Amino acid sequence: MTYCVGLKIDRGLVFMSDTRTNAGMDSISTFKKMHVWEEPGERVIVLMSAGNLATTQAVVSLLDERTKAIADRHATLLETPSMYQTVRMVGDTVKEVIAHSSPTGDKADSYFNASFILGGQIRGSEPRLFMIYPEGNFIESTDDTPFFQIGETKYGKPIIIRAYERTMSFAETVKLLLVSFDSTLKSNLSVGLPLDLLFYEKDAFKISLKKRIAQDDQYYRTISDGWSSALKAAFASLPDFRE
């Protein structure tokens, strides 16, 4: 399983993903699920994936390969004219990979399933955030739905729903995401540390911060322990039931 969140705030885009991959309980590995294409001053594109690892790796490899073959660069992630064209290209690649893997050639609803969060900014337009379905189509975040989750999304959703505000600072957003991830980590073994964090500040056209958060990360420990106590205190502060 996997847990990834992409979140839009006024100040930019924040991405967090876990790194655990499992094929059964007895086959657990660490794989990066966050991929970045950057051309400083021009564009930053971030892609996070959940689902069948063969599919997600194939999608990333295909996208990557195209950006490296100079002759082919007219249709690559480093050359697309807009985020909309970018998400269309990624969506088409997803559809192509899944169709190629699936025995019947046309089932998105299969073992080979994967979904993606794509976000970034290309000079000349605003930062945008998308979620891409296994069918290759996609939706964009709006003010009403300013974040996307993929993978094991449920445990960590309630806190985001309650605490998110678009005016949050980057520092607060990281705190929110860590609380959400910590709830998920505590509930589902198939989501695991370390976590990858990326912050893209609006109009920076370069990665503002990229960091891997491991078990011994001091801030993560503060949040994980602190949230347990804070939650218990919050719970204790409410009145008990009286008949």
Added chain:
Amino acid sequence: MTYCVGLKIDRGLVFMSDTRTNAGMDSISTFKKMHVWEEPGERVIVLMSAGNLATTQAVVSLLDERTKAIADRHATLLETPSMYQTVRMVGDTVKEVIAHSSPTGDKADSYFNASFILGGQIRGSEPRLFMIYPEGNFIESTDDTPFFQIGETKYGKPIIIRAYERTMSFAETVKLLLVSFDSTLKSNLSVGLPLDLLFYEKDAFKISLKKRIAQDDQYYRTISDGWSSALKAAFASLPDFRE
């Protein structure tokens, strides 16, 4: 969908279930998912159900019918010698109903699926709590896993994991369950009010409290509003991320 929790504390058993049933988004109804068989001074048995409504109703009807036909009462929920025999009987009924509904006659893994939480006490033994699978087999709660959830279980799990203690009072347990249900209600439309609450106090051999909690319930409103604020305050109390 459905959300039900059965929880064991030192003082007894606490059950909570929602009442929303849906067959598609445009067909939503209210159905009781908590069923009680009581013989004061002798036994209390509580059954909560999630899954296909036709299946769960058939199981409850079959169990009920048998307790009403006097001639047949040697093998009913009011006559079983122990909780273990009771859960076996219910498990067999589940298996029978699903096998009867399923076209191929043997698939638990089907449209007709349902799962159950069964708890109670019969004079001569301790209170016990079980979860019954669609296959008709079951597991019992232990000190390590003192609660069961069925239906839409994920949103409401993190708070139970963090705040549950077996020494909790009934009043605290109701608070915990309401917080867990409130998180679920806020995240999934297919879980809905009113909620059914039942408390069975150890060695009482009668229902200690049974109550329906509706939208306008004063205590529910206090918890729902209070939890939002308490959670935000807890969140604000943690330090923000610093690079």
